[in-house]
Amino acid sequence: MSIKNSLLEQADKSLPKLNYAVELQQYAASVGFDWPNIHGVIDKINEELNEVTAEINIPNNQDRLLDEIGDLLFVCTNLARHLNIDPEQALIAANQKFYQRFYALEQIIHTNKQDISQCSLEQLDNIWEQVKNQQQK
Incomplete structure (x- = not known):
């Protein structure tokens, strides 16, 4: 059985992309899918940075790098959200x-x-x- 509508569909896709990422995270957090403290976010940033670093020297790897850098940017917006900072600003x-x-x-x-x-x-x-x-x- 699948759901018809995702909670995330409420996020405003017309927002600047950094703010849209924050809104996605806010909706996920509203149902408990969030780190309990800032340390989890910082650990995730380090994890994502390590993943980017691991992909850098692999030839013909632009798709993986795009994916990993996207993940890093996404978690950086989550850090901003936890600190009440508008990432766009x-x-x-x-x-x-x-x-x-x-x-x-x-x-x-x-x-x-x-x-x-x-x-x-x-x-x-x-x-x-x-x-x-x-x-x-």
Whole structure:
């Protein structure tokens, strides 16, 4: 015997995908399918990250990587849900922060009359850390 309708059908598919993931998780949690504390979510993130890492060096593995990265993103949204953080807003803020830091990095390189494409990764990382430290003050 199968059910006609899933509880998850109530989730709003028109939401941004990160928020849709949270809504799916909220419906599942409403019937007890949820970790009792944040530690279970963090353990699951580590498990999913290990699964991504295991798949990375396997040739012709894009489908598995897509699946595992999707699982990792899904459980990260669950962490956000447990912490009452809107994952969409968190990603918007992270994108903005990255943009501002990269722009500042470009400005420093330009001020030093350097070509960014000629900078080593080590130079870029050093400037990135400099920018990050300045912005955190």
